[in-house]
Amino acid sequence: MSQTIAHSGAEAHAETVHHHELSFFHKYIWSEDHKTIAIQYLFASFFFLIIGGLLAMGVRYQLAFSGAPIPLIGTLLPKWLVTDAGAIQPQGYNGLVTMHATVMVFLVMMPLLVGVFGNFLIPLKIGAPDMAFPFFNALSFWLFLVSGIILLSSYFAPTGFPAAGWTAYAPLSANGAYNGSQAGQSLWCIGLFLNGLASIAGAVNYITTVINMRAPGMKMFRLPLPVWAIFITSILLLLAVPVLSAAAAMLFCDLNFGTSFFEASHYGQPLLWQHLFWFFGHPEVYILVLPAMGLVSEMLAVFSRKPIFGYKAMVYAMVAIGFLGFIVWGHHMFVSGMNLMLSSTFSLSTMVIAVPSAIKTFNWLGTVWGGSIRFTTPMCFALAFVSMFVIGGLSGIYMASTPVDLFIHHTYFIVAHFHYVIFGGSLFGVFGAIYFWFPKMFGHMMNEFWGKVHFVLSFMFFNLTFFPMHNLGLNGMPRRIADPGLYDFLKSQQPLQIFVSLSAFGLGLSTLIFFVNFFYSMFKGPKAPRNPWNSTTLEWTLPSPPGHGNFPVTPTVYNGPYEYSVPGMDQDFLPQNQPAPKTARLAVH
């Protein structure tokens, strides 16, 4: 790969830009620089990723070796979690399941996608010096961190983790007498409330920044797809998260102040919780996947050396997903006891929302078609994202069909489905994106060989862990059952359960390779050039890492984001801030 770097007049001075020195506190702790905040989010999410992963290991251990004491650490764990012998108790298992999902959704995937890449990429990609509201941005991170600490602190409560599932269905979640973890559930409400505030602050910032702070020439249809994706995601966050925050506040009052929003015994409505939760929860699913779609689109274009196939179709598809995402929440509730006619209508909207996802998939295929593909680590993850997302998307069609949902609702089929979307999809996208933007974040390259090893192992173990779950679910394995061995119709599944668990342990271990590579490369990796991937977007015109304030001179944008392999040019990419040479034959589209 050639290291040709395009310099425009302004960029040549980039390294010499001088900003007044910030104190340690303002540089690393209360930093208002979007790049530092992104890195703060990154490290915090890594910490939570490890916690969430360990919780998952606990879940898999219990399902495979129910009743066996946990080796080494079993007896050290608190009594709400394990028996005296050190084996996981059923209520402790409920807590593990609840917190694994809560941590992974709210403290890992949302901050990784929106907190890290939203923060890092938006200003750099649109040619802005920082976010519109830097103070808000820093506040958002610290609120997020506090929310995470509050959520996890229930580990130290005598009754332990909240144990009503991450969906916290009332009235189980609304009454300590029912759920047996009053303290944990209350902390869960407070944690999610603060987490929601952090998301709202972030969303307002991203939306304002994208609308108001684009460099001259950066029309909306010249925005790189990650920016579009995070922009649409932010709108979803702004409209969906307040509903969850409000619901969490109501639940907290039910738990602690004797109100009865959701308690049926006092004329509250249990289904109200589900409507509020899923009104947030379904847009949330798209919040968790849209940014990854954007990141992956960019990596596919860069490493295929091709313009993205159907740029506008991609944008319109994301807008459609964003809009339709608000009218499909009822498909989580086909069998909840709500009016059967609602199931019919939500089934229709759910079928329709599959269309934009199909459009995106076909356009990714079109992007790879005719390319000149470079199999770097980020590209491997991006390519895998598409395949895994296709599996996760297709398995969603089963649930969208109401009669089939009657059979597989709340089984391991759905567990397989959403892990294919959120892990095989979003987290693979994030892994790819970390390998891709690491040079820009830290000024060093990550190790390619170990990156590939990480990719191959996690791809294998991911599929070995989650694909058999489809079979478990179709065979009748319900979610959230601590000991499937107690059910006659599940006994024959035990060998497969053990297999899945062993694969999950392998998946957990393979992630360690990533962490070692990451932290080693941060200090010892080869120095990164400005534009190691020969990419077109604005962040690659800056030094790695870019200085405080980003662009010494506001760049002017002349081209769309993905002008690769333009005929009539020697180099195979045309940076956005570089006017096309006369010989270039740019397509009008």
Added chain:
Amino acid sequence: MSFWRSSFARCGLIVAVLLAGLGTCWADPRTSNLWWLPENATEGGVYIDQLIYFILFLTGAVFVLTQAVYIFFIIKYRAKKGVRATYSHGNNRLEIIWTAIPTAIFIGLWGYSNHLWWDVLHSTPPANALQVGVAAYQFGFSFQYPGADGKLGKADANFVSNDNMFGNDPDDPDAKDNFTSSTLEIPVNRAVHIRLDSKDVIHAFYVPQFRVYQDILPGRIIDWVWFTPTKIGKFQLACSQLCGSGHYNMKADIQVVSEADFEKWYQEKAKAVQPQPGAKLSSITETKDQ
């Protein structure tokens, strides 16, 4: 990019696909039945299974086709010296085609699903359907049968309490001769119409072999679930909605028996139970021997 790198990546993909297949083979299909759906034991389940196989065929075909094209592209268009990528921003005609076709398929699939949902699974139960009340509580199920009159009588969620698990209307004489059981005994080939209520939190009525799932809500009586068992045998009812510390073991036995056996069982139970103002928790413990 070097050939080694691209072949490295492809090898990884191939190994992964093989291993994923191996994982699914892990459990012996003959004993575990993990390859196919569990045996179906109701009339409605037949339609659901047909639909599942149809969707499996459809999504399977789409999956194989897209992945084959994708992998073909990935291999064919790997970077080669001196070959530049095709410069293309897309094709509007293709966009229209691959928007229109999925839309038509999905709407068609919805049409058929919706037909099953209304006309088969949630149609009006036959007049001779056996009425059974199902009460769920932390952590168990109880079942209520109509007495000699064949009627469960009126019920209302507001009447549900420790003493009246099924929410029977105390003023309705039809409910006076109802009796309870700790197992669900049902005759084969006769429709069973269940009426669900919960005393405390949300539970679920889930029997994989019946292809039936329904959440049981506190504060609301759900009376639209009915099914016709087609196989004699023992099944298990599992609570499939997380309901607290005892959720992992909340289940009940279901016995599907011949019409004659059911009649015998029913007559014995109906005779033994005196008319009472609604089922009590104590009467459940009395019938535990079942």
